[in-house]
Amino acid sequence: MLKVFYCVLSRDITLALRRRTDVLTTLFFFIIVVSLFPLGVGSEREQLRMLGPGVVWVAALLASMLALERLFAADYDDGTLEQLLLTGQPLALLVLGKVVAHWLLTGLPLVLIAPLVAMQYHLSSTAIWVMMAALAIGTPVLSLIGAIGAALTLGLRGGGILLSLLILPLYVPVLVYGAGAVSVSAIEIADTQPYFYLLTAFLMGSSLLAPLAAAAALRISLE
Amino acid sequence: MTINWFKFASPAAFYPIAGRLIPWFGRVALALVLIGLFWGFFLTADQLGGSNPQKEYYRIIYVHVPAAWMSMWLYLVLAGWSAIGLVFNTRLSFMMAKAVAPTGAIFTFLALWTGALWGRPSWGTYWDWDPRLTSELLLFFLYIGYIALHSAIDDTRRADRAAALLAIVGLVMVPVIFLSINCPDPNQCAALHQRSDPGSIHLSILIPMLTMTLGLWSYSFAAVFARLRTIILTREADHAWVSDVIAKEATA
Amino acid sequence: MVSRCSHPQPNLLMLDVSDLACRRGERLLFSDLSFQVPAETLVHVRGRNGSGKTTLLRALCGLLRADAGSIRWRGEPIRDLAEDYNRDLLYFGHLNGIKADLTGLENLRIASTLDQDPTDADAIVAALSRIGLEGFEDLPTRMLSQGQKKRVALARLILSKAPLWILDEPFTALDVDAVDLLQQLIAEQVARGGSVILTTHQEVPLTSGAIQRLTLGEASDPVSSENTESSC
Amino acid sequence: MMEFFSQGGYAGYVWGAFGMTFGLLLIEVLQLRSSRKTTLTRISRLLRLRAPRQAGAGPSMQRGTSGPTT
Numbered sequence: 001m002l003k004v005f006y007c008v009l010s011r012d013i014t015l016a017l018r019r020r021t022d023v024l025t026t027l028f029f030f031i032i033v034v035s036l037f038p039l040g041v042g043s044e045r046e047q048l049r050m051l052g053p054g055v056v057w058v059a060a061l062l063a064s065m066l067a068l069e070r071l072f073a074a075d076y077d078d079g080t081l082e083q084l085l086l087t088g089q090p091l092a093l094l095v096l097g098k099v100v101a102h103w104l105l106t107g108l109p110l111v112l113i114a115p116l117v118a119m120q121y122h123l124s125s126t127a128i129w130v131m132m133a134a135l136a137i138g139t140p141v142l143s144l145i146g147a148i149g150a151a152l153t154l155g156l157r158g159g160g161i162l163l164s165l166l167i168l169p170l171y172v173p174v175l176v177y178g179a180g181a182v183s184v185s186a187i188e189i190a191d192t193q194p195y196f197y198l199l200t201a202f203l204m205g206s207s208l209l210a211p212l213a214a215a216a217a218l219r220i221s222l223e
Numbered sequence: 224m225t226i227n228w229f230k231f232a233s234p235a236a237f238y239p240i241a242g243r244l245i246p247w248f249g250r251v252a253l254a255l256v257l258i259g260l261f262w263g264f265f266l267t268a269d270q271l272g273g274s275n276p277q278k279e280y281y282r283i284i285y286v287h288v289p290a291a292w293m294s295m296w297l298y299l300v301l302a303g304w305s306a307i308g309l310v311f312n313t314r315l316s317f318m319m320a321k322a323v324a325p326t327g328a329i330f331t332f333l334a335l336w337t338g339a340l341w342g343r344p345s346w347g348t349y350w351d352w353d354p355r356l357t358s359e360l361l362l363f364f365l366y367i368g369y370i371a372l373h374s375a376i377d378d379t380r381r382a383d384r385a386a387a388l389l390a391i392v393g394l395v396m397v398p399v400i401f402l403s404i405n406c407p408d409p410n411q412c413a414a415l416h417q418r419s420d421p422g423s424i425h426l427s428i429l430i431p432m433l434t435m436t437l438g439l440w441s442y443s444f445a446a447v448f449a450r451l452r453t454i455i456l457t458r459e460a461d462h463a464w465v466s467d468v469i470a471k472e473a474t475a
Numbered sequence: 476m477v478s479r480c481s482h483p484q485p486n487l488l489m490l491d492v493s494d495l496a497c498r499r500g501e502r503l504l505f506s507d508l509s510f511q512v513p514a515e516t517l518v519h520v521r522g523r524n525g526s527g528k529t530t531l532l533r534a535l536c537g538l539l540r541a542d543a544g545s546i547r548w549r550g551e552p553i554r555d556l557a558e559d560y561n562r563d564l565l566y567f568g569h570l571n572g573i574k575a576d577l578t579g580l581e582n583l584r585i586a587s588t589l590d591q592d593p594t595d596a597d598a599i600v601a602a603l604s605r606i607g608l609e610g611f612e613d614l615p616t617r618m619l620s621q622g623q624k625k626r627v628a629l630a631r632l633i634l635s636k637a638p639l640w641i642l643d644e645p646f647t648a649l650d651v652d653a654v655d656l657l658q659q660l661i662a663e664q665v666a667r668g669g670s671v672i673l674t675t676h677q678e679v680p681l682t683s684g685a686i687q688r689l690t691l692g693e694a695s696d697p698v699s700s701e702n703t704e705s706s707c
Numbered sequence: 708m709m710e711f712f713s714q715g716g717y718a719g720y721v722w723g724a725f726g727m728t729f730g731l732l733l734i735e736v737l738q739l740r741s742s743r744k745t746t747l748t749r750i751s752r753l754l755r756l757r758a759p760r761q762a763g764a765g766p767s768m769q770r771g772t773s774g775p776t777t
Contacts, residue, residue, distance in 0.1 A: 003588065004588065004589060004591070007585060007588045007589060008589075011574075011577075011581075011585050014577070014581075015574060015576055015577065018576045018615075019576065074574075077570075078570055078571065078572065078573065078574060078575060079568055079569075079570025079571055079572035079573075080572050080573070080574055082538065082566070082568055082570070082572060083566075083572040083586065083589075084589070085538060086536060086537075086538070086561045086564060086566050087561060087589040087590060087591075088558045088559070088561045088562030088589075088590060088591050089558065089589060089591070090558060094589075148388075148392055152372060152385045152388065152389055153372070153375070156375050156376060157375075158375065159375075162371055162372060162375050165364070165367065165368050165371055166368040166371070166372060166389060168364070169361050169364040169365055169368065169393075169396075169400065170392070170393070170396045170400070172361060172400050172403055172404070173396075173399045173400055173402070173403035176403040176404070176407050177403060177407075177409075180407055180408060184408070184410075191410050194409035194410060195409065197409075198409060202399070209395070213388065213391075213392055216388055217385065217388050219538075220381060220384040220385050220388060221381065221385065222538060223378075223380065223381055223384075223533075223538065223539050223540065264711070269715060270715070278715050278716075278717060279714040279715035279716075279717050279721060280714070280715075280717040280720045280721055282714070282721055283720065283721060283724040283725075286724055286725055286728045287724065290728065312540070325735075326735065329731055329732070329735055332731070333727065333728050333731060336724065336727050336728075337724040337727070337728060340720045340723050340724040341720070341724065343720060344717055344720055377500075378499075378500050379500055379501060380498070380500065442732065446732075446735055446736070446739060449739045449740075449743065450739055450742075452743065453739070453742050453743050453746050456746050456747070456750055457746055457750070458501055459501075460501070460750050460753060460754075461501065461502070461503075465750065465754075466754050469747060469750050469751045469754060470751075472747060
């Protein structure tokens with residue numbers, strides 16, 4: 001069973017590394033969005049420090065959402081998705097493999113680049129660590145829930161816009177507690193504990209339920 | 224005696240039944256709304272004292288709260304019919320879900336509009352991210368998502384089932400979304416219980432408000448059934464029974 | 476090649492379809508369609524464009540949920556079997572189902588591991604050379620021609636041990652000797668006791684086993700079967 | 708009667724809320740009525756165009772219209 005999971009995972013990663021540009025576009029989109037805000041909002045230090053967590057999280061939301069469209073689209077176009085549905089393996093497991101690969105390629109780079117970006121917002125070092133931890137727990141949830149939307153809007157014209165319309169309301173809890181954790185850490189580090197409990201709960205819940213929902217959505221889309 | 228529910232599940236069987244119910248629900252709705260308005264405007268005090276003093280603008284409660292309740296109730300109905308449709312694969316359940324969505328979206332918009340108009344005099348701004356109004360806003364996005372996804376897919380079969388799955392995922396997420404909005408800071412989560420839950424409202428205001436709610440509830444039955452009949456006709460156009468229904472009704 | 480002389484008596488009933496009905500959007504494509512597919516049988520599905528051939532094949536392999544009727548594989552409804560049925564099935568749709576950025580070798584290795592009978596590299600190389608692609612094994616398939624891409628997909632037929640093949644227009648975009656090879660592969664599959672359901676516009680000669688013709692879109696009885704001219 | 712309409716100076720808010728509510732519901736009723744009428748006419752035209760269909764398992768295909776439809 002696990003061998004199949006790794007097979008899908010390694011396939012997607014080798015595929016993505018053969019087209020390196022796709023990976024970088026998401027990363028640069030994230031960096032651009034984050035660096036746009038100070039130009040718009042003004043670069044006064046105290047304001048930026050207060051604004052930082054929210055802006056970084058919204059940018060992470062948008063970046064991971066834009067990258068979602070490619071999750072199933074390539075396989076849908078060349079027929080491999082049909083074959084995935086017809087393998088002798090539970091579809092939810094294959095979907096989980098694809099989502100983990102997608103997260104490693106788009107979510108993880110966001111987490112690693114976060115410190116660099118957080119400096120633009122003069123965040124303290126503890127805030128940077130808390131942000132990295134929150135992003136590390138939060139971005140997989142974004143990929144998991146987003147996979148359901150990607151499966152639902154498969155093959156639709158204008159699917160990208162529709163995907164954001166469907167999925168962004170579902171991202172609200174991760175955004176609220178992700179950004180909340182970082183802004184609370186500036187006041188009192190111990191207070192961030194309940195935030196991480198909630199984020200981890202979202203991660204566990206969505207990693208269990210989201211693949212099942214995405215698999216059902218794929219079966220519906222490929223009918 | 225087991226009632227064969229599936230007998231009613233066929234669109235052809237349900238079409239005439241819905242047709243007979245619509246005028247009945249419409250009249251009941253009109254009566255209830257008129258009674259509620261008359262009671263609310265003429266038989267109650269002009270101003271509210273007590274813990275949360277309000278002037279005449281409190282009367283917006285007669286529309287705001289029923290609309291908000293109806294918006295949440297109709298989303299449950301939407302998700303319920305979607306689940307039944309996915310499990311039993313009955314086409315009528317998907318049609319019912321599609322018929323409920325626009326009415327639900329209208330009630331959500333009304334709840335937001337009346338909430339903002341009530342907020343201006345009592346809080347001083349139209350919008351102050353009050354947890355209840357924000358939850359209504361997100362419920363509105365869920366409705367719009369359902370309608371947008373359904374209309375974006377051409378094949379009706381896939382559209383029904385995809386939108387149904389979205390409604391169910393939305394339903395599972397609603398408590399989590401409402402939690403994260405009502406209680407953004409888990410350390411001190413006082414905001415969870417509503418500031419003025421229905422219990423504390425004065426009886427003479429509660430009664431008209433409940434009558435209005437029942438009125439809007441019966442109105443939504445009529446509206447949903449009317450839209451459902453149109454959907455049934457469009458989708459079953461190539462069935463035999465539709466042609467004689469058309470012949471009868473087009474001339475009438 | 477010794478043509479084994481076996482009477483295709485329906486001893487081992489593989490696929491049993493009873494009063495199947497499918498709809499595309501709001502249009503009813505076919506209804507009350509019943510037929511059986513015993514072992515060693517080729518079912519040749521025919522019909523005009525739009526008569527529901529592809530829909531029927533997708534319903535048979537479980538991708539599409541039929542509106543009415545039941546499909547049983549060895550007596551069990553395919554919806555309950557789910558993954559087990561998929562293991563016994565090989566579906567070949569209009570799309571090749573291979574990744575353009577991966578080489579032929581990688582595509583086939585991944586396909587076989589997913590079907591849970593991982594074959595070693597040289598079996599794959601042998602299959603690719605038999606299909607006429609030696610020397611092209613480790614080239615990304617996007618560099619191959621349309622016909623060669625289809626051959627890479629066809630190589631899966633050689634490697635597959637699935638008893639049931641469902642092929643949708645397998646002969647399109649194939650040149651003459653690829654067509655012969657495919658016909659040979661199908662004949663071998665039927666000869667070793669498997670069943671094949673396919674849609675095509677040309678004849679598929681068999682060495683043994685029975686051919687069933689299933690024509691969609693005609694009001695008359697859609698199923699007619701005849702045995703091959705083999706000596707038995 | 709006048710003070711009823713002024714609602715203690717908050718007429719704008721009260722009637723803004725009530726007006727939007729019942730205005731929107733009225734619009735929905737009218738929209739439902741008109742969409743029903745257009746659907747009825749569209750389908751009756753469709754049925755008149757389509758020749759009487761052959762019964763049988765075949766899909767509902769047009770067999771060509773039988774002469775000009777009056």
